[in-house]
Amino acid sequence: MALLKYKTEPVGNESLDKWELLGSGGFGEVYKVRHKDFGFDVAIKILRDGVCPFIPNEKALHNEADHMKEASCEFVLRLYALYHGCPPIRETALQQGIVMEYMRRGSVQSLLDYLRGPPPWPLTFRLAHEVALGMNFLHIKKLIHHDLKPSNVLLSDELHAKIADFGLSRVSTSALNSNRETTGVDGGSYKYMPPEAFEASYKPCRAFDRYSYGILLWSIVTGKDPYSVADYSLVALRIPMGDRPDLEEIDQTKADGLEEIVKLMKSCWDKTPSARPEFKECLEVTENVLSKHRKGIRVAVNRILKRLESPTSNEHSETFSFPHQRLERSESNDVVDVGFIATQMSSMQDSVSVPAERMIDADKAKFVDEKKKTLIQDVSDVMAVVDELDDMVHSETYSVIEAEKTSQGKMRALYTRTLRSGGEKVKAAFYDALKKHQPHLVERLGG
Incomplete structure (x- = not known):
């Protein structure tokens, strides 16, 4: 050719x-x-x-x-x-x-994997807005991306979003005169595909991308993979029946504007294609939410870049856990000078944690109890942690934990058989072992 x-x-x-x-x-x-x-x-x-x-x-x-x-x-x-x-x-x-x-910072997916959780709020909301900007531009050009997901959103040196991988993109043949915008080729990643795409007769349209954007928003906000344990056949069965990512993963009170983002993602993954908002409408929401966090962006990005360049720097003294309060603003909607630093810290999802060696056993035990649900879900190297506990775990219990097929099952068995009745000393030892083997998880949870 x-x-x-x-x-x-x-x-x-x-x-x-x-x-x-x-x-x-x-x-x-x-x-x-x-x-x-x-x-x-x-x-x-x-x-x-x-x-x-x-x-x-x-x-x-x-x-x-x-x-x-x-x-x-x-x-x-x-x-x-x-x-x-x-x-x-x-x-x-x-x-x-x-x-x-060449994007040396990788993708949104690689960033989420590295952080083992979501980015600081200002960066989360900037990514949401920039992806919407890119997708709006594509749709204006009568293009359908058809494979929008975190691994296809790449990151510049300053962690700005750039949409990539047009291998499945097609020109919308009827974008000017019809709502039936066909591409003639099926594709995409099944966890980000809309319910109608699982039908044999489906022909992709721009509503496909709007659905994918809603799932991508959930992934960025939670830092997780949607339907992490479900294979294609289960997703193909349940998504047309109305299943969507779990919104209970998101505490909407933890950041100013988060409620609006959750409402947007729900609109984007509506089962009816015509009900999903155009990207121009998405931009109105994301730009408004981002405006509330602009003052925290540079600090948030610099902190992430520092971690990416020096993964072990300040490893035991900082975390990106969610704050528990909303941003406080004056009546004029401007951040008051006295609260500027506090506002920056909140909008970064950042807090300073007490180093492990200074925490007393009671604090460690409280952490283990309060974070039970998340730890069961997110601890991956369970047996390495169990081995650190040594004779605190009975040999019979060790066998039961080891026999479980999933990390979640192993963690449930550990909680049920050892941590529930082990007292502060055992829970503190578990905390120390977890800090050693999965420090980023502990940091993310504020430990």
């Missing part, structure tokens, strides 16, 4: 250096590469043959490049050129790829 649409020639190996494979999967490979002429790193995506059903590999790449070029804006990943050559770190035939921005 000739590359006549592009003013510049495809980039070849002679312009590229320092190839590094960033990731691979069913879609193909993504490489980090230094562009010799540009003087900075770029990312090159090469699709695997057959990744898009019924579309030849070369055409799929050109479609994705066309859509990226059409959707070029501040909140969408930038396209630089097409690639034509053989990646030197793999023995392959001549291939074509897309040369695009």
Whole structure:
């Protein structure tokens, strides 16, 4: 296929250096590469043959490049050129790829995984707003993304959101004159797919993206994967029946504007496609909520960047736990000077915790009791923690815990058989072991 649409020639190996494979999967490979002429790193995506059903590999790449070029804006990943050559770190035939921005901060998904929970509130609300800005721009350009999820929202050096992965994007063929905007190709990630998408006759429309945005909002606010233990068959059965992510995971009193965000996500995942708000309507909500937290953004971002650059710095003295009070504002809706620092701290979801060595056993035991529900859900390396307790866990109990198939089951058994009746000493020992093996979880919960 000739590359006549592009003013510049495809980039070849002679312009590229320092190839590094960033990731691979069913879609193909993504490489980090230094562009010799540009003087900075770029990312090159090469699709695997057959990744898009019924579309030849070369055409799929050109479609994705066309859509990226059409959707070029501040909140969408930038396209630089097409690639034509053989990646030197793999023995392959001549291939074509897309040369695009390299986002060294990863994705929203990788950030949530690293934090083991949600970002500080100002960053949470900024991400929500910037994703809505990017998606609104795509829809204005008559494009459907069709695969919106945390791993497809990449992060700039300053943690701004950029929408990526247009492999499933299609032009909305009837966007100008009909509500029936078809793409002709099914796809997407099933946890972010709307109920109607599980029907065999479904043809995607822009309401697909609006539903996905609602689920993505829930993921960012909670820091969790929706339906974490459900496989495709269960999701495909239950979502059309009305199941949605658990809103009990969200305490709507913990941040100013959070109630509005929860209301928005519920509107976006409405079972009726036509009832889901347009992204222009979403922007009105997210911009208003973000305006209440702007003064905390720089501090929040700097704290996250510091942790990303130096993962062990201040590890035992800071946490990103949810505050229990709303922001207090004056009658003029401006933050009073006296309360500015406190407002920043609240809007960051940030609090200073007492170092573990200074906490008395009673405080540790109180933490273990109060956080029971969350700990049962979120502790992953249970047996490592149990091993630290040594003879505090009876040998019979150890066998029962070990026999449980899930982390949640192991934690329930530990609480039932040991922690419930173990007293402050045992609970304090459990706290110390948890702090050792899952420090970020303890920090997130304010311990």
